[in-house]
Amino acid sequence: xxxxxxxxxxxxxxxxxxxxxxxxxxxxxxxxxxxxxxxxxxxxxxxxxxxxxxxxxxxxxxxxxxxxxxxxxxxxxxxxxxxxxxxxxxxxxxxxxxxxxxxxxxxxxxx
Numbered sequence: 001x002x003x004x005x006x007x008x009x010x011x012x013x014x015x016x017x018x019x020x021x022x023x024x025x026x027x028x029x030x031x032x033x034x035x036x037x038x039x040x041x042x043x044x045x046x047x048x049x050x051x052x053x054x055x056x057x058x059x060x061x062x063x064x065x066x067x068x069x070x071x072x073x074x075x076x077x078x079x080x081x082x083x084x085x086x087x088x089x090x091x092x093x094x095x096x097x098x099x100x101x102x103x104x105x106x107x108x109x110x111x
Contacts, residue, residue, distance in 0.1 A: 023082055025071045031089045032071075043067050045088035 032042060043060045046067060050058030069075035070085070077085075083106050086093055092106040 023077065025073050025077070025082075028071050028082075028085050028089065031091065035089060037089065039064070039068060039071075042071075042085070042088055046084055049084045049087055 032038070037045075040060070043064050047058040047060050047063055050063075066075065067085075070077040070081060083093055087106050092104060095103045095105070097103070
């Protein structure tokens with residue numbers, strides 16, 4: 001795990017709720033602010049990722065409200081949506097197991 005401590009990161013606590021998994025999306029909003037990315041830009045980036053994955057219905061017009069709701073903590077985004085948003089903001093998801101092994105998802109492999 002050398003070097004991992006030096007990475008800028010945020011922890012997402014995936015909590016079970018009656019509606020599935022709930023996520024604190026504040027890290028997405030903070031990253032948007034850090035990069036100077038507005039909702040329209042995030043929406044375009046997200047839709048580009050979804051289209052590369054074969055989701056032809058992913059257009060900025062029909063995803064705008066879903067993304068606005070998701071990043072405001074009012075929605076219940078899927079893990080796939082969360083990971084695509086992370087990729088749209090040039091991020092990746094790291095999982096740290098209790099045995100301290102780290103496995104990487106997303107990043108260059110997200111699309």
